[in-house]
Amino acid sequence: MLVTERETEQGLLVTVCDSDVLGETFEEGEFSLTVTEEFYGGEERDEPAVADSLARADIANIVGTQAVALAIDEGVIDEANVLEIGETRHAQLLRMY
Numbered sequence: 001m002l003v004t005e006r007e008t009e010q011g012l013l014v015t016v017c018d019s020d021v022l023g024e025t026f027e028e029g030e031f032s033l034t035v036t037e038e039f040y041g042g043e044e045r046d047e048p049a050v051a052d053s054l055a056r057a058d059i060a061n062i063v064g065t066q067a068v069a070l071a072i073d074e075g076v077i078d079e080a081n082v083l084e085i086g087e088t089r090h091a092q093l094l095r096m097y
Helices: 048-057 063-074
Strands: 002-008 011-017 027-029 033-035 059-063 084-085 090-096
Touching: 002 048, 011 048, 011 063, 027 084, 027 090, 033 084, 059 063, 063 090
Parallel strands: 011 059
Antiparallel strands: 002 011, 027 033, 059 090, 084 090
16 A cells, blocks of 8 residues: 655544556546656555554544555544545544544
């Protein structure tokens, strides 16, 4: 999985995507999601490292079946809040303190 971490005014923004969805566009009804290199391109990391990044995230954008499954398994995302967009899955996290 590819991971980026960026400090923002709102806190740590983490993006995670399955490596094979980078550069792809997915559509479902009125929804369209393009997994751009600019936003999602990052370092290849193993599951423990991805889980660590997600645990520290204040905001996260997660794309791909493997990435979303990991976020659910780690308790970061509730499966009821996952969107199916075309042939992939997408979830967002916003922690409010």
